[in-house]
Amino acid sequence: MHKYTTNSLEIKNAIQYCDFMKTYEEINNKIESGSAVVLTADEVIDYVDKKGLDEAANEIDVVTTATFGPMCSSGCFLNFGHSKPKMRMTEVWLDDVMAYAGIAAVDVYLGATQLRYNDPANMNYPGDFLFGGGHVIEKLVAGKEVQLFALSYGTDEYPLKELRTYITIDDLNQAIMTNPRNCYQNYNVAINCSEKPIYTYLGKLKPNMKNLTYCSAGQLSPLLNDPYYKTIGVGSSVWLAGAHGHVYSEGTQHASACERTENGVPSEGAGTLALTGNMKEMDPEFVRGVSFKGYGASLALGVGIPIPILNKEILKYCTVKNSEIYASVIDYSSTYPAREGDIVCKLSYEQLRSEEVEINGKKVKSTSLSSYSKALKIAELLKDEIKKGDFALSKPYKMLPVNQGMQPLNIKKQGGAK
Amino acid sequence: MSNTISKKVLLSFSGIASDKPIVSELIRKYNLEINIYRAKIGNNEEGHMAIGVTGDEKLVNESLKYLKSSNVEVKETETGLIWDEEKCASCGNCLTHCPTKALHITDSHSRRVEFDGSKCIECLSCIRNCPFGACKSFF
Ligand code: SF4
Ligand code: SF4
Numbered sequence: 001m002h003k004y005t006t007n008s009l010e011i012k013n014a015i016q017y018c019d020f021m022k023t024y025e026e027i028n029n030k031i032e033s034g035s036a037v038v039l040t041a042d043e044v045i046d047y048v049d050k051k052g053l054d055e056a057a058n059e060i061d062v063v064t065t066a067t068f069g070p071m072c073s074s075g076c077f078l079n080f081g082h083s084k085p086k087m088r089m090t091e092v093w094l095d096d097v098m099a100y101a102g103i104a105a106v107d108v109y110l111g112a113t114q115l116r117y118n119d120p121a122n123m124n125y126p127g128d129f130l131f132g133g134g135h136v137i138e139k140l141v142a143g144k145e146v147q148l149f150a151l152s153y154g155t156d157e158y159p160l161k162e163l164r165t166y167i168t169i170d171d172l173n174q175a176i177m178t179n180p181r182n183c184y185q186n187y188n189v190a191i192n193c194s195e196k197p198i199y200t201y202l203g204k205l206k207p208n209m210k211n212l213t214y215c216s217a218g219q220l221s222p223l224l225n226d227p228y229y230k231t232i233g234v235g236s237s238v239w240l241a242g243a244h245g246h247v248y249s250e251g252t253q254h255a256s257a258c259e260r261t262e263n264g265v266p267s268e269g270a271g272t273l274a275l276t277g278n279m280k281e282m283d284p285e286f287v288r289g290v291s292f293k294g295y296g297a298s299l300a301l302g303v304g305i306p307i308p309i310l311n312k313e314i315l316k317y318c319t320v321k322n323s324e325i326y327a328s329v330i331d332y333s334s335t336y337p338a339r340e341g342d343i344v345c346k347l348s349y350e351q352l353r354s355e356e357v358e359i360n361g362k363k364v365k366s367t368s369l370s371s372y373s374k375a376l377k378i379a380e381l382l383k384d385e386i387k388k389g390d391f392a393l394s395k396p397y398k399m400l401p402v403n404q405g406m407q408p409l410n411i412k413k414q415g416g417a418k
Numbered sequence: 419m420s421n422t423i424s425k426k427v428l429l430s431f432s433g434i435a436s437d438k439p440i441v442s443e444l445i446r447k448y449n450l451e452i453n454i455y456r457a458k459i460g461n462n463e464e465g466h467m468a469i470g471v472t473g474d475e476k477l478v479n480e481s482l483k484y485l486k487s488s489n490v491e492v493k494e495t496e497t498g499l500i501w502d503e504e505k506c507a508s509c510g511n512c513l514t515h516c517p518t519k520a521l522h523i524t525d526s527h528s529r530r531v532e533f534d535g536s537k538c539i540e541c542l543s544c545i546r547n548c549p550f551g552a553c554k555s556f557f
Contacts, residue, residue: 068507070549130551203511204547211514288507290549300507300550353526355513365514369549372529373508 024395027061027308034389036061040379041220041307041318048319057312062386062393065222065318066239066378068302069215069370070290072201073181073252075111075299076137076279079173080148082106087160089150093117094136096147105158109178110136112299122294126199132297135289137177140169141241142284175279177240181251183303185223185270186327189214189352191344191364194333199294202369205332209344211365212329212357217375218322218349222305223271225318227264229256231307233396238275239304239382241286244391245277255406264317267326267346271400275303286378302374304382308393322349329359339408424472426455426536428493428556429485431465438488441469448481449473455540456498458557466557468498468540498540498556501533505552512544512553 030036037060039047044063048056078099080089088105092098096117099108114133121127139146145166154161169175191212192198192205199205202213218224226232236247251272258270279287286302309315329344330336344359351357352366385391429440444450450473459465471478485492501521508531512521520537521544524530544553 069509203549204515206514213511288550291551292549293546298549300509353529355523367512367514368510371507371509373531376528 021057021311022061022309024308024310024393027310028392030061031386031392032389034387036386036389038062038064038306038383038386040376040383041065041225042376042379044315044318045219045321048315053312053316053319057309057315060309060315062383063225063307063309063315063318064304064379064382064386065220065225065307066302066304066375066382067183067217067221067370068286068300068374068378069217070201070292070298070300071179071182072113072298074137074177074179074301075109075133076140076175076177078108078110078175080106080108080167081171081173083160083163083165085160086158087150087152087163088155088158089152089163091151093149094146095131095139096149097131097133097136099133101150112137113296115297121296126204126294128293129291129295129297132289132291134297134299137279137299138284138287138289140172140175141279141282141287143168143170169280172280176276177243177245177279177282178248178274178276179301180249180274181253181272182275182301183222183251183273183305184216185221185227185272186266186325187215187269188336189327189329189347190332190336191329191359192333193331193344198333199292200332201292201295201298202332203367204293209359209362209364211367212352213367213369214327214349214352215369216325216327216349217370217372218325218353219320220372220375220379222303222307223273224265224320224325226307226314227260227266227317227320228402229271229400230314230317231310231396232273232305233400234398235394235396236305237392237394238273238277239306239378239385239391240275240277240282241302242283242381243277243279243281245275246394247273247396248276249274250400250404253406254400254404256401257403257405261324261326263320263324265320265325268328273400286374300371302378304378306382306386306391306393322353325349327352421475422473423475423478424470425478425494426468426470426497426538427482428496428498429467429469430491430493430557431489440485440488440490441467443484444471444481447484448477450478450481456542466498495535496556497535497538499535499538499542499544500554500556501535501544502552502554503533505550506531506533506548507550507552509549511549512547515543515547517541517543 099110112134190202453470455468457467
């Protein structure tokens, strides 16, 4: 028997539950034969309560988790094919939204938060940001026509210097959604302690803490059901807006070394996932351009992630309830912009969902930016696909870092970076 | 026996009809209480008005007939605020900004958002606070 020098909860849990019960292969075989037992992360709570952990862990093969909300670090690689004569596109706009063309001749990356050419932004504060990269991505997925305008300096083998045409997603050779940061494990709750309204990526916040906004699917959210990334890792299959995609890397700003409650659940952002999937397979209901007054444009996405119930420990994590998940309330008028660490308080998702919470004796209206209703729908859709044998799980080939911090950016004088 | 009713109606008219003092007619001729939620009347352009009328049922119906005969388009079931159910993602962001709970959660489990036009006072704050562009104004 090994001797553990650390007494972290994670290791204690590992000893308690080390009896492995199922493998990915066994679960996939059951899925293929159409006999897998699948529950959503919402249903599993009562189910385990009723049956007990042991019996439930034997029965259940997969728990489906999901989330739907704005995910700014999203975008897509597009390949247009070659015009006649050929062109090495150096500047590209889709419906007047600039795409990054600093890659091969007719490849671009279109980012979700890129604004349309000539958008007045916050010149008329608060700006409306009615159309950006996320809206172009929504149009493409919905099969709508988009204008492509491209410029080039011209070369011997790519002589064309200017092109304007109209395309749909069917005209593209590839449209691969590639999102460096999705599915934040948990997220800040934003409040405004100042005396004037502020406009943020979490919506309009009224002065003097009149309202707050949270943004998580809580007990249904993927990484809150797998707090130590025991099944969700690099290579895991995910349902990305209807496409069968996968996790291609840890997400940017993945910061797993964070404050956690006793059940292992982080009370701050913590883990993130980098996701990719074929945009041609996506369902437009779950790919939606969004505009935040005074802040900018973005993309709201629906993601579903299946969790294989390999053992009791993994199932135990999936039974986490809104009342056991806490998020930090942060003042977006002062501490957030100044990058200071203070928090106003911590609230559970059960409290946040009750529409009105009390902070320092003051009644505060609470609303969400993440759609629980859409997340539930996704968890059900994914459940049905798995039950029908249409969606297989994949074993990650690399686990996500469990103890990784995040560095700030320090502003230095030249030569100061060594 | 008189039966008092309240109704929300959306009136649209061309520049010619907007010359007529239709609101005062409704008050004087039909003895109605009028609540103007919102109006937009341009010079020689089309105009729109979202109003609430309260009064005797018979007189309310007669007044609507009068409006129609004066070249006013009357929509009895519509509000000037258009909520697009397809576009609404039920995120809930509008809920704190809607003063009357016209936009509300249907049940606490599914948390689906719905719109009840009879409660809408046309403040338009949902338009400014809906990231998904689900709320629009008819005028
Ligand atoms: S216009 Fe005002 S009252 Fe009507 S639904 Fe929108 S926020 Fe609510
Ligand atoms: S803010 Fe818009 S999308 Fe969100 S619930 Fe309200 S109407 Fe629906």
